[in-house]
Amino acid sequence: MLPVLLTRKAVTFRNTLLGLRGWRLAKNLMFSGAGLVMLAALYAGFWRLLNYLEGVELIGPILSWKLTSMVLLMTFAMVVVSSIIISMTTLYYSFDLKFLFSTPLDLRSIFIDKAFETVFYSSWTLVLALLPYIAALGRIKGLDWGFYLAYAGLMVPFVLLAGAFGILFSMIVMYAFPSSRTRDITWLLGSLSVGFVYVVFRFSRPEKLLRPDSLEVVAQYIQYLQSPTAPYMPSWWVTRAMEAYSAARWEAFASNAGVLVLAAAAIYIFIYFLSGRLYMRGFSGAQGSPRFKGGRRELPEQRLAERLPALRPALTLYWKDRLALGRDARYWSQLILIGALIAVYLFSIRQLPLDTPDIRSLVSFLNVGVAGFVMAAIGLRFTFPAISLEGNSYWLLKSAPISALGVMREKLMVSLLPSLLIGLVLITVSNRLLGADFFIAALSTFTILVAALVITVMGIGFGAAFPDFNVENIHQLESSYGGFLYMACCMGYLSLLVAVEAWPVQMHFAERFGRAHPWDLRAVALSAAMFVGLNAAALYIPWKAGQRNLERHEI
Amino acid sequence: MIEIKNLTKSFGNFKAVDDLSLSVAPGEIFGFLGPNGAGKTTTVKILSGIMRPTSGSVSVAGFDVAASPLEAKRRMAYIPDEPFVYPKLTGWEFMRFIGDIYAVPAAEQKKRIPELLETFELTAASGELLEGYSHGMKQKLLIASVLLRKPKVVLFDEPTVGLDPKSIRRFKTLLADIARGGAAVFMCTHILDMAERLCHTVGIIYRGRLVTKGTVDEVKKLTAAPGVRSLEDVFLELTE
Numbered sequence: 001m002l003p004v005l006l007t008r009k010a011v012t013f014r015n016t017l018l019g020l021r022g023w024r025l026a027k028n029l030m031f032s033g034a035g036l037v038m039l040a041a042l043y044a045g046f047w048r049l050l051n052y053l054e055g056v057e058l059i060g061p062i063l064s065w066k067l068t069s070m071v072l073l074m075t076f077a078m079v080v081v082s083s084i085i086i087s088m089t090t091l092y093y094s095f096d097l098k099f100l101f102s103t104p105l106d107l108r109s110i111f112i113d114k115a116f117e118t119v120f121y122s123s124w125t126l127v128l129a130l131l132p133y134i135a136a137l138g139r140i141k142g143l144d145w146g147f148y149l150a151y152a153g154l155m156v157p158f159v160l161l162a163g164a165f166g167i168l169f170s171m172i173v174m175y176a177f178p179s180s181r182t183r184d185i186t187w188l189l190g191s192l193s194v195g196f197v198y199v200v201f202r203f204s205r206p207e208k209l210l211r212p213d214s215l216e217v218v219a220q221y222i223q224y225l226q227s228p229t230a231p232y233m234p235s236w237w238v239t240r241a242m243e244a245y246s247a248a249r250w251e252a253f254a255s256n257a258g259v260l261v262l263a264a265a266a267i268y269i270f271i272y273f274l275s276g277r278l279y280m281r282g283f284s285g286a287q288g289s290p291r292f293k294g295g296r297r298e299l300p301e302q303r304l305a306e307r308l309p310a311l312r313p314a315l316t317l318y319w320k321d322r323l324a325l326g327r328d329a330r331y332w333s334q335l336i337l338i339g340a341l342i343a344v345y346l347f348s349i350r351q352l353p354l355d356t357p358d359i360r361s362l363v364s365f366l367n368v369g370v371a372g373f374v375m376a377a378i379g380l381r382f383t384f385p386a387i388s389l390e391g392n393s394y395w396l397l398k399s400a401p402i403s404a405l406g407v408m409r410e411k412l413m414v415s416l417l418p419s420l421l422i423g424l425v426l427i428t429v430s431n432r433l434l435g436a437d438f439f440i441a442a443l444s445t446f447t448i449l450v451a452a453l454v455i456t457v458m459g460i461g462f463g464a465a466f467p468d469f470n471v472e473n474i475h476q477l478e479s480s481y482g483g484f485l486y487m488a489c490c491m492g493y494l495s496l497l498v499a500v501e502a503w504p505v506q507m508h509f510a511e512r513f514g515r516a517h518p519w520d521l522r523a524v525a526l527s528a529a530m531f532v533g534l535n536a537a538a539l540y541i542p543w544k545a546g547q548r549n550l551e552r553h554e555i
Numbered sequence: 556m557i558e559i560k561n562l563t564k565s566f567g568n569f570k571a572v573d574d575l576s577l578s579v580a581p582g583e584i585f586g587f588l589g590p591n592g593a594g595k596t597t598t599v600k601i602l603s604g605i606m607r608p609t610s611g612s613v614s615v616a617g618f619d620v621a622a623s624p625l626e627a628k629r630r631m632a633y634i635p636d637e638p639f640v641y642p643k644l645t646g647w648e649f650m651r652f653i654g655d656i657y658a659v660p661a662a663e664q665k666k667r668i669p670e671l672l673e674t675f676e677l678t679a680a681s682g683e684l685l686e687g688y689s690h691g692m693k694q695k696l697l698i699a700s701v702l703l704r705k706p707k708v709v710l711f712d713e714p715t716v717g718l719d720p721k722s723i724r725r726f727k728t729l730l731a732d733i734a735r736g737g738a739a740v741f742m743c744t745h746i747l748d749m750a751e752r753l754c755h756t757v758g759i760i761y762r763g764r765l766v767t768k769g770t771v772d773e774v775k776k777l778t779a780a781p782g783v784r785s786l787e788d789v790f791l792e793l794t795e
Binding site (some may be wrong): 288294312320324391392399400401 | 656661
């Protein structure tokens with residue numbers, strides 16, 4: 001039965017490819033082209049890094065393999081966590097599961113089919129992101145195409161093993177606690193683990209590992225490099241196998257690859273038999289909804305609406321969104337990840353090796369661009385999807401006496417305050433850590449508040465210009481064409497914003513360095529005019545385009 | 556109350572609705588019949604303002620839906636064939652949401668919502684999240700929300716799908732009550748027996764074109780075949 005199930009996936013994929021014509025084809029080609037550019041940039045970065053490591057006297061080759069083992073270990077950990085989060089949806093809440101369960105298909109076949117789906121969704125982006133690293137490694141080590149072939153072969157059992165951990169975890173947890181509440185808790189725990197690993201990894205200052213002088217004794221460093229990185233983990237087996245291949249030690253290659261393949265086969269045989277006993281109970285339990293008893297109390301927005309009838313539609317949408325977001329575990333897990341991102345960002349600022357107050361002030365100014373990027377990344381997860389997440393229920397708003405503009409304004413109302421707060425925290429704390437002078441601190445704070453407004457308006461505008469009311473989760477929206485365009489436009493806007501302000505900042509530093517008559521008021525006025533023009537355009541164009549599209553959008 | 560003039564809706568080269576003209580008066584229950592893919596749902600979506608016509612015009616309660624969409628929407632209620640609702644709201648909150656959006660006074664909501672929930676046997680489930688409601692329960696909640704806002708025009712697309720027999724009977728009574736209250740009812744349905752019993756007028760659409768329109772008796776007389784004929788016989792003959 002399993003081949004039938006797998007064939008349907010292949011046919012779906014083929015039909016999707018054949019259905020790409022006209023604008024859709026052009027859009028996908030542009031998207032793929034941009035992806036290839038990003039992979040090429042990653043390749044260039046990895047190549048420089050590995051080339052540097054390989055060139056270190058005596059320990060160069062050991063260093064690059066050590067880094068490879070760490071990269072693979074991180075990839076393995078990320079696939080495990082992703083598979084925990086994704087398996088909860090694929091194994092228990094996929095759209096087609098009710099249909100599949102109604103067919104005379106063997107329960108185990110359905111489970112294995114969904115398990116493969118889980119492995120695919122939880123690993124493909126990471127495997128893709130790893131490609132430039134492996135390509136750079138192969139080139140630095142001067143290896144032939146056989147190395148890449150061997151790597152591809154090793155990756156299959158590697159990701160299968162990583163995915164198996166998540167699949168097993170979900171199956172056992174859902175068997176023990178067969179309820180949809182378990183899914184929410186697992187999502188939260190998954191996000192907490194990702195956030196925790198991310199923060200701990202950054203706080204451990206991995207850059208120290210690339211600087212031998214940071215360790216007290218050279219012998220200690222060499223010993224560290226030669227010691228295995230998590231020897232019982234599949235990432236170490238893959239590293240050993242690749243290292244053996246590069247040195248033409250075929251026996252070592254075969255033994256490590258063999259262990260990997262046998263472990264993957266064993267764990268999937270185990271899963272196959274275990275699913276026959278555990279899957280049904282978990283699936284059945286997942287179909288119920290958690291008991292929830294809502295009250296009939298009057299909400300603050302409803303009380304306010306009675307006093308301000310003109311704001312009633314906006315306030316009504318606001319309380320609807322507030323209640324819905326508060327009850328959706330997916331948002332809580334996103335908030336955890338954002339908390340981790342901000343913590344790591346501020347820690348990285350603190351660790352910057354800057355000596356003079358001038359450089360620290362200059363970095364504070366340039367930090368506006370980086371903080372803006374962090375805000376755009378957050379906007380991609382919260383603001384951009386806000387309209388699309390109305391989902392199938394959007395017909396209620398479309399048929400109600402609320403204009404597209406009204407919907408967009410309300411979504412802006414929900415997102416704007418958190419955006420302003422995040423921007424303010426990022427910049428004021430960074431300025432304090434860096435010891436920025438008053439001029440730079442005031443300018444960067446004002447700029448980030450304007451940027452927060454623009455990035456949020458752009459998020460809603462792009463979200464309305466590229467809505468998709470049929471998506472199952474936020475990740476699909478983030479990786480959509482509209483999401484990509486939103487990020488690209490945010491990057492362009494932030495670059496121009498920093499460039500426009502560079503002129504007065506240059507005059508400020510000239511004054512600090514004691515130059516006579518540093519300020520040219522005409523240049524300041526021009527810079528201010530360009531600042532106003534840039535922000536007005538960035539506010540107006542995406543917002544209007546979004547409004548026009550949402551008004552015309554048909555369900 | 557509902558005026559459709561020369562309405563055409565095309566998707567590429569395909570005409571889903573082709574030069575449709577009809578009107579529904581206040582207090583009239585109009586049954587819009589047709590086989591799958593005939594253009595019923597497209598018509599009702601254009602009437603509700605969630606789809607735009609390629610050409611022609613539709614007006615509801617005296618307001619052109621394209622030119623004055625908000626005015627038209629304030630006076631109508633639409634229930635689609637798939638009752639998608641906000642899964643993270645409770646039944647009570649959903650009713651309040653609809654009441655607030657359609658500017659029903661808070662005091663009236665507090666009085667009417669418990670009554671409506673009781674009428675549709677949803678009181679016990681009103682504190683639970685809608686993600687736990689069955690298809691039929693969601694459909695009943697939507698119908699209750701229509702009654703809360705007392706619209707002048709009601710658009711139903713297959714309203715009885717998912718309802719249990721008791722709810723269907725109650726729905727029929729309510730439909731007649733809505734019409735008696737002066738509202739125009741536009742109902743797409745496949746259930747010819749219900750259309751025959753409930754509707755004052757019916758129209759049959761086939762491949763986007765209105766094949767016939769009139770009272771049930773008028774439509775029944777359209778075919779030349781002798782003997783007493785049901786609406787189903789006429790429907791099958793006209794759409795073959």
